[in-house]
Amino acid sequence: MSQHFNSEQAPEPVGLYPHARKVGNLxxxxxxxxxERGSSKIPxxxxxxxxxxxxxxxxxxxxxxFKNVRLILEASGSSWDQLVDVTVFLTNMKADFPIYNKIYAEYFKDNQPCRTTVEISSLPTPIAIELKCIATI
Structure with missing residues (x-):
């Protein structure tokens, strides 16, 4: 049995998929x-x-x-400290990794989920970073 969740505060998905899906306790x-929600604006x-x-x-x-991930977690009945795995996609590893890694350390100093960071050539919208996460619930 699974359950789908969508946050009313996080940006709308760009396709036919939920923000999150619960399977068991994951x-x-x-x-x-x-x-940003309700627009195509990208900070x-x-x-x-x-x-x-x-x-x-x-x-x-x-x-x-990171704010958007937190909004989705909370709307789904989970929380930041329940993240167990984070996959990060960057479009420019060489230029962006040092800055991203420093900011990541600030957000995850108390909870340290497993992490994978990969460089990809592009994302579906003109963004430089995307996260794929797994949390407990």
Whole structure:
């Protein structure tokens, strides 16, 4: 038996999937980015008229994506301290990893879930970071 969850505060999914799905005592989050709910605005991103990324601030995106993960966890009956595994996708490992790693350490100093960080060429929206998380519930 599984149950789906959607947060009324986190950004809407960009496809046909829930924010999270509970199976047993585990909560699986769909990929979460830094977008803001109700708009296509991405904190720290400046786009051209064609929708191409002109510049971005990875620090601002990190804070926003962590906020969105927290909103989804709480709407699903879990919490930040119940995260057990985090997969992080970055579009520019060389430039962004040091900043992201520093901010990650601030957010996860008390709870230290397993973590994997990988570089990918792009994400479905013009973002530089996305998280895929598993938590207990």
């Amino acid at each position: 909560l699986f989050l769909s990929g979460v980015g830094p977008r 720290g991103v400046q786009l051209s008229e064609d929708g191409e990324i002109l510049s971005y601030d990875i620090e601002e995106q990190c804070h926003s994506v």
